[in-house]
Amino acid sequence: MPILQTLDDLKSYPFSAYDGPQKVLMVKPDFYKVSYQINPHMADETGALPQVDEKRALFQWEKLKNKFEEFGLKVFVIPGQEDLPDMVFAANQVLPLDSKHVLLSKMAHDERKGEVAFFGDFFEHHGISTTELPEEVEKFEGTGDALWHYGMDLLWCGHGFRTDMKAIEFLADTLGLAVAPLELVDESFYHLDTCMCILNSRTVAWTPKAFSEESQKLIDGFFPQTIEIPYEEAKETLACNSFSVDGKNVIIPQGAKTLKEKLPNHNFIPHEKDVGEFHKAGGSVFCMKLAFF
Ligand code: ARG
Numbered sequence: 680m681p682i683l684q685t686l687d688d689l690k691s692y693p694f695s696a697y698d699g700p701q702k703v704l705m706v707k708p709d710f711y712k713v714s715y716q717i718n719p720h721m722a723d724e725t726g727a728l729p730q731v732d733e734k735r736a737l738f739q740w741e742k743l744k745n746k747f748e749e750f751g752l753k754v755f756v757i758p759g760q761e762d763l764p765d766m767v768f769a770a771n772q773v774l775p776l777d778s779k780h781v782l783l784s785k786m787a788h789d790e791r792k793g794e795v796a797f798f799g800d801f802f803e804h805h806g807i808s809t810t811e812l813p814e815e816v817e818k819f820e821g822t823g824d825a826l827w828h829y830g831m832d833l834l835w836c837g838h839g840f841r842t843d844m845k846a847i848e849f850l851a852d853t854l855g856l857a858v859a860p861l862e863l864v865d866e867s868f869y870h871l872d873t874c875m876c877i878l879n880s881r882t883v884a885w886t887p888k889a890f891s892e893e894s895q896k897l898i899d900g901f902f903p904q905t906i907e908i909p910y911e912e913a914k915e916t917l918a919c920n921s922f923s924v925d926g927k928n929v930i931i932p933q934g935a936k937t938l939k940e941k942l943p944n945h946n947f948i949p950h951e952k953d954v955g956e957f958h959k960a961g962g963s964v965f966c967m968k969l970a971f972f
Contacts, residue, residue: 680851680852680855680856680857680858681851682847682848682851682858682859682860683833683857683858683859684859684860685897686896686897686900686901688859689833689859689897689900689901690900690901692833692857694828694831694832694833694857695831695832696830696831696832697827697828697830697831697832698830698972699827699829699830699970700775700827700970700971700972701752701753701970701972702752702753702754702755702970702971702972703747703752703753703754703755703968703969703970703971704754704755704756704757704769704798704801704968704969704971705740705744705747705754705755705756705757705767705769705967705968705969706756706757706758706759706766706767706768706769707740707756707757707758707759707767708733708736708737708740708759708767708957709758709759709760710759710760710761710762710763710764710766711731711733711736711759711764711765711766711767711956711957711960712731712733712764713728713729713730713731713764713959713960714728714764715728715790716728717765717787717788717790717791718866718867718869718960718961719866719867719869719961720867720958720959720960720961721959721960721961729959731956731959731960732956735955735956736956736957739952739953739954739955739956739957740767740954740957740967742952742953743930743952743954743964743967743968744756746930746950746952747924747930747968750924750925750928752924754968755801757797757798757801760793760794760797762793763791763793763794763797764960765790765791765794765960765962766791766794766797767957767962767967768823768957768960768962768966768967769798769966769967769968769969770821770822770823770872770965770966770967770968770969771784771786771791771794771820771821771822771823771841771870771966772784772786772794772795772797772798772821772969773795773798773799773802773809773821773822773969773971774819774821774822774825775822775969775970775971775972776810776854776856776972777972778807778972779806779807779808780807780808780809780810781798781802781807781808781809781810781971782809782810782812782819782821782850782854783795783798783799783809783810783811783812784812784819784820784821785812785816785817785818785819785846786818786820786841787817787818787820787840787841787842798969807971810854812846812849813849813853815845816843816845816846816849817843817845818841818842818843818846819841819842819843819846820841820842820870821969822872822966822969822970823837823841823842823870823871823872823966824836824837824838824841824842824870824871824872825837825842825850825871826871826872826875826877827877828877828880829877829878829879829880829923829926830879830880830926831880832856832857833857833858833859834850834856834857834858834859835858835859835861835871835875835877836850836858836859836860836861836871837860837861837862837863837870837871837874837875838860838861838862838863839862839863839864840863840866840869840870841869841870844860847860859897859901860894861875861890861894861897861898862890862891862893862894863889863890863891863894864889864890864891865888865889867889867914868886868889868913868914868919869961870966872919872920872965872966873889873913873917873919873920873961874886874889874890874913874919875889875898875919876919876920876921876922876923876929876965877923878906878923878926878929878942878945878947879923879926879927879947880926881902881903881904882902882903882904882905882906882945882947883898883902883904883905883906884905884906884907884908884918884919884921884938884941885898885905885906885907885908885919886907886908886909886910886912886913886914886918886919887899887907888910889913904945906937906938906941906942906945907937908935908937908938909937912935912936912937912938915934916932916933916934916935916936916958917932917935917958917961917962917963917964918931918932918935918937918938919938920932920962920963920964920965920966921935921938921963921964921965922964922965922968922970923947927946927947927948928947928948928950929942929947929948929949929950930950930952930964931949931950931951931952931964932951932952932953932954932958932963932964933951933952933953933954933955934951935951939951952964954967
């Protein structure tokens, strides 16, 4: 499958309908804390790491889990592991391909590499087979960077910080997926899910400055409806790390003011959740779960 690089490629590609994932996997924040810095959110100007309030983190995590369940999602939970504090960000360790296959990530940082095997075990145990990336791919961080278009067999894939072009080539050439690459250019938006949220098949929320100019044109040209989140808001509140549960109800991080105001204009219902303890590590609603088929 060719990589879909241009707006023409994207507009002329015969996409098929593809039902989105209905199940959710979460990792209990048993060992969650900030003990190293691998993205700009994880330290203040002096380089000091934030202290996590463990009780509050667990409370916020449970509230989010309840919210997923309220919307009828089946939530699976695996325990956290000592010395893998970021494992709670379950969006990153695999990319679900369909109900029988997941692709295992290659985490960009050594601190997170150990997480992947626990996800591999979970899927194998559930009869879902796992595929490894080849040698030449150095990094790929699952649904942190690879986002399924809503209801369509198109995969948007961010690259630059945590995922390399070789990964995108593998997705297209070997797995035969229709992939549209998007270049990320701002460190604060190190994963695609920090700057782009696909709300339904026609609508995206995004913060344009996180992308190269070419990628901005691709997003702007492809989606008939775009909700622009101001740069500072996207950075401070992780507004784009929201989750459109069913193309209507959208769980958003608390404080994402513009997003909350604009969603109803496009017929979406915002549901605000406080996951502030997880913002200390640079993650929010979307990346605290893995949606799988
Ligand atoms: N501290 C984690 C990291 O830097 C946060 C990951 C958040 N995940 C996400 N998909 N945005 O890897």
